Amino acid sequence: MNRIYKVIWSKVKNCYIVVSEIAKSHSKPVSMKLNSGKTVAAVLAVTALCAGMTGIAQAATNTEGADQSVAIEQSVQASENAVADGIGSNMDAESLTNDNIGEVADEDLDPLTIKLSKERPIADSRVALAQAAATYDGWTLAVGIGPDAITDKYGTASGESTKISSGDTVTLQAGSGIKLTQDGSKVQIGLKFLDMAPAGWPFNDAKANGGASLAIGQNSVAEGQQGTAVGFKTYAGQYSFAGGTEAEATTSSVAIGNYAKAMTTKSVAIGGGKRKVANKPSAGYKKIDSDFAVAIGNETYVGENSDGANALGANAEVTSSEYGTALGSYAIVSSSDKAIAAGGAANVTSSKQSTAIGAGSKVNESVNATAMGASSNISGSTNATALGASAKVSSSQNATALGTGVSVTNSAYTTATGTGATVSGSQYATAMGHLSKAEGSTYATTIGAYSGVSTSNYGLALGTGSKVNNTTGGVGLGAFSVADRRTDIFGYNPTTGQSFALNAEMKAAFDVWQAAVVEYNADPSNTSKRQAVIDTGKQYRTLTSEWVSGNGAVSVGNSADSMTRQIINVAAGSQDTDAVNLAQLKAVNTKVDDNKISYVSINTKKTANKNNDQAGVPDDKSSRDAAVIGSNNITTGLGNWNLVVTGFGNTIKNTSYDATSDSVTEKLVNNAYVYGNENIAQRGIVIGRYNVITDSGLNSTADIAIGTRNKNYGTRSINIGVSTLTNGVDSLAVGFSAKAPVTDAIAIGGYTEANSVGSIALGQGAVANAGGGVALGYESLANRSAGSIGYFSTLGSTERAAIAEKLGKTAEYNQLVSTINSYSDLAAKEAQYRSYISERQKNQDLLSAEVANLSTNAEGSAAYNASLAKIKEYQRLIKENNDGENSLSGIVSTNNPDYQALLKARTDLRNMFSAYMSTESAISVGNTSKGIYRQITGVAAGSEDTDAVNVAQLKDLEVAGLNFKGDGDTVVHRDLADTLNVVGGNTDTTSLTEGNIGVVADDTT
Structure with a gap:
């Protein structure tokens, strides 16, 4: 003092x-x-x-x-x-x-x-x-x-x-x-006391009992060493601070706010306390009841048995959850150690190590679960992920639901991707595509919008609307194909003209097999009886496989709708179970060299399947469902699963560079299916030769490369053809040298290019350079970006201000422009934010390509070290891009009212000129630089301002013309471009009636 x-x-x-x-x-x-x-x-x-x-x-x-x-x-x-x-x-x-x-x-x-x-x-x-x-x-x-x-x-x-x-x-x-x-x-x-008015009875002194402690306020107590108590009836223990009416803090804790309570070790309570009994203040208040906890916000609460927990936001709450975090108003974590609930009313209950992110997201009675997206939900599940608005996983293990409204129920090791996709009652199943379904099926896969596999283990439905129903191992191939023919179907025998009949040996083998099945069902825990079922079944199928189907049929059509397809380009079959082409059928009628025995020979000097342990570690439980045929370069000793490799010289490795240890390590190889020679793949499906599939970091298993020399560096991307290229996310390249090097790009046809995000190029040589643009047809070029203003015939101008004046909306236009200009700084940050995302994607694509290149070089070689240096640099750049994006994500967000106002002004301005200005890039059906133009035929008459107009509507304008009527009843009509002659004279203007035209002499008023 x-x-x-x-x-x-x-x-x-x-x-x-x-x-x-x-x-x-x-x-x-x-x-x-x-x-x-x-x-x-x-x-x-x-x-x-x-x-x-x-x-x-x-x-x-x-x-x-x-x-x-x-x-x-x-x-x-x-x-x-x-x-x-x-x-x-x-x-x-x-x-x-x-x-x-x-x-x-x-x-x-x-x-x-x-x-x-x-x-x-x-x-x-x-x-x-x-x-x-x-x-x-x-x-x-x-x-x-x-x-x-x-x-x-x-x-x-x-x-x-x-x-x-x-x-x-x-x-x-x-x-x-x-x-x-x-x-x-x-x-x-x-x-x-320090300048304090009395606050009621009892009127006790402030007490500072501990060394270097301070108490200020009526009834305040600083009892421990270096404690500080400020306010009415506050209490501070050793090394603690309490501020606010009846705030309390004990050892090394902080309590700030009315009735804030931090009565545990090293905890922080900020904001009003929560009543122990609702609507009963006399029952007391609570805020933190666990050590090392943080509660910030009005009526936030960290309950007992929640050491290290955090609750931030009004009414956020963590109870019985060590190291739990509740972030957002009414966010709750209950009985869930190491769990996170982030977002308004987000909730994690009885779910250890789980995460719920998004308004109304929930995780209940689950372990290691992640629900992300508004109203996403996971219940009764382990190792589950639900990503997307209203995405749902229930009563499932190791399941993933990705997309809006996607659900996985009562399933294990399953994945559902695409709006409304569902998997239920299945194991190791995959549903991919809008409203695709996998129901009651194990190891089933359905790909394509509205596709589905139902009650069909090992079924595969590939194509829009394709189905596999009630048949084990059935395959529906192509749009709207249906495979519903069950297993054990006897084939047609041309020698008898009837279906094949089992001979005595086959029947005996079948009886032995069925007897083994009966014994095993009576004693399912007996491993020797189980093996007997496997062995006897294999013996039966060995005898009958040429005549009796062991799995469901492969369908390329739908018999119910009389829909069929040809299977073309089929090579002549060489084994009894191979398909026969038409040439072989024709040759049956030509008897050349009767009774001559023909032989088929397979000759290779390569080590094939001898002592082949590349499918994984035999005793490792994580090694399952893996099969390798041929000599290949595969990650071994780590327990690979869902791995099928057939061929020679394939490289199947998941290589990763760890910046912390400055070393290159190999990870597990899971969900890889490679058929062919000399392919490189981390995961996904590869068929052919010299194909490459690497990943940009999202660990997608949905990548596909079919053909030769295709390069798939993207995520969930598809390459079909020769020398195609994909990058980014969800890109598609089909055809010779087709390229879709960015996210959401589609290139179909030889030499097609879709070079901007969301662009589409269809047809040989078609190129789409504008973002979201469409190039349709042979050598079409789409390079006109959004924002082009069309011709306004009655104005003769393409200026927006002039069009607004013509529309009588000048004031509204000026206001919108002023609003948009007022957010110029925000718009600049938005542009920077978009730039970070674009640069990150570019660097991720380069990283994927370099990871593939690394695996082709010998470790320690100059080429290997050069490739490794590039990988390090790309990873550094990606981190910079991510940091920059994260620094602006809160500003360029729909939660930012200023950004909402900017977006609304832009939308209103686009709507004002919707009939005159494009809001997305153009659709091109030609190429002016090459003199290519096309008619668009079959166009119905437009009914809205933004509809296309057909020739019939244009012709109608020609005959619309104008009608002229004088004082009499005579009506004169002239079509557009016709001439109306007006004969001169001297009309008494005072005698003209309203709406009529007269001719007067010059200088006559």
């Missing part, structure tokens, strides 16, 4: 003296030398100790002193530059030396002794220091507020109508505020 004085005992002077609190300590207390000004201040400070915050004022009547001296009360005198601090009749301070206080003759009074007058009344708001009657040890002082204040002996005088009787002892202590409290027969006067 500045300029604060207190009274201490001087061993040198053998009396009390006044000193400054800002004076430095000495080995012995000594009296303080004061100049005349400081002397006056010292006396006033002593008096203020009695008349401080309690509102008591000193009585200073009949005071007289010499120049620069002060005398207090009756008959007190002071010499020049001195203060008489002994107070009573005939006290003489002339013997005091300059700048000293309180030295009086021993025969008069004890030094610094103040006596009370007997029964002397004390005026309102005054301190009475009056005539001494006797000598006592120490000081005595009468203090009171209000007239006629009375109190018992040794009582405390505080408040109105109180009085300390003669002889009571008062101890003066330093402080900027004063409170009187009773300590035995003594009254302590010291710092208890």
Whole structure:
């Protein structure tokens, strides 16, 4: 404190003296030398100790002193530059030396002794220091507020109508505020409150009991060492801070806010507390009941058994969940260790290590589950992921639902992708495409919009609307194909003209097999009986496989709808179970060299399937459902699964560079299906030769490359043909040298290119350069971007302002332009945000290509090291792009009201000119640079302003023309471009009727 004085005992002077609190300590207390000004201040400070915050004022009547001296009360005198601090009749301070206080003759009074007058009344708001009657040890002082204040002996005088009787002892202590409290027969006067009005009963002092602690406020307590309590009825323990009405904090904790409670170790509670019983304040409040927890927001709460938990947002709550996090208003994590609920009303209940992100997202009674997207939901599942609005996984394990409205129910090791796709009651199943379904089927796959596999283990439906129903291993291939022919169908025998019939050996083998099945069903835990079923079944199929189907049929049509397809380009079959082409059928009728035996020979010097352990570690449980035929370069020893490789020289490795350890490591290879030679793949489906599939980091298993020398560097991308290229996400390249190097691009046809996001190129040589543009037809070029303004015939202008004026919307146009311009800074940040995303995708594509290149070089070689250096650089750039994107994601967000306003203004402006200005890139059916133009035929007449107009509508304008009618009833019609002759004359203009035309002479008015 500045300029604060207190009274201490001087061993040198053998009396009390006044000193400054800002004076430095000495080995012995000594009296303080004061100049005349400081002397006056010292006396006033002593008096203020009695008349401080309690509102008591000193009585200073009949005071007289010499120049620069002060005398207090009756008959007190002071010499020049001195203060008489002994107070009573005939006290003489002339013997005091300059700048000293309180030295009086021993025969008069004890030094610094103040006596009370007997029964002397004390005026309102005054301190009475009056005539001494006797000598006592120490000081005595009468203090009171209000007239006629009375109190018992040794009582405390505080408040109105109180009085300390003669002889009571008062101890003066330093402080900027004063409170009187009773300590035995003594009254302590010291710092208890700081400028605080009483707040009701009980009216207790602030208590700072611990070392270096501080308590401020009525009933506040700082009990522990270095604790701080501020506010009414606050409590702070050791190393803690509590601020706010009835806030409480214990060891090393912080509680800020009304009824905030941090009564645990090293916790932080900020914001109003939560009632223990709703609508019952008297039951008390709670905020944090676990160690190392954080609760921020009004009525947020971290309950018991939730060490290390965090709750942020109004009414957010974490209970019985160690290291749980609830982020957002009404977000809840309950009985879920290491779980996260982020978003308004997000909820994770009874789900360890799970995450719910998005408004209304939920995870319930699950483990290691992730639900991301508004109203996404996971329940009763393990290792599940639901990504997308209303995506759902229930009662499933190792399941993934990706897309809006996608669901996985009662399934395991399954994936559903595409709007409304579903998987139910299935294992190891995949549904991909809009409203695709896999139901009650194990190891089933359905790809294509509206495709489905139902009650068909190992079924495959490929194509829009394709189906596999009630048949094991059935295949529906092509749009709207249906495979519903079951297994064990006997083929046609041309020698008998009937279906094949089992011979005696086959029947015996079948009976043995069925008997083994019966025994196994009676004792399913017997492994030897299970093996007997496998062996006898294999023996039966060996005898019958050429005549009896072992799996469901492959369908390329739909017999119910009489839909069929030719299977073309079929090579001549060589094995009994191969398909036969038409040439072989024709040759049956040509008997060349009867009775001659023909042979088929397979000759290779390569190591084929001898001692081939490339399918994974035999004893590793993670090695399952893997098959490898041929000599290939495959990650081994790590437990690969869902891996099928057939051929020679294929490289199947998931190589990753770890920047932390500066090393290249191999990961598990899962969900890879490679058929052919010398392909490179991390995952996905590869058929052919010299194809490459790598991944940009999303670990997609939906990549497909079919053909030769195709390069698939994207995610969920498809390459079909020769030398095709895909990059980005969900891109498609079909045809010789077709290229779709960006996200959502489609290139179909030889030499087609879809070079911008969302662009489509269809037809040989078609090129789409504009984002979202469509090039349709042979060598068509689409390079006109969005924003082009069409011709306005009645205006002859393509300026938006002129069109707005013609439409009578100038004011609205100017307002929208002004609004958009006012957000120029935000628009610049939006452009930067888009740039970060674009650059990241470009670097991810380059990284994927370089990872493929790395695997082709010998480790330690110059080429290998150069490739590794590029990988490091791409990873660094990707991190920079991600950091930049994340730094702006909160600004360029629909949650930002300014960004919402900017988007709305842009949309309103586009809608204003919707009939005259394109909002997306153009669809091109030709190429002006090559003189290619096409008619668009079969166009119906347009009905809306933005519809295309056909020739019939244009012809109708020709005959619409104008009708002319004079004063008579005659009507004259002229088509457009026709001439109407007007004969001159002199018409009396006064005789013209309204709506008629007359001819007048020149200068006639």
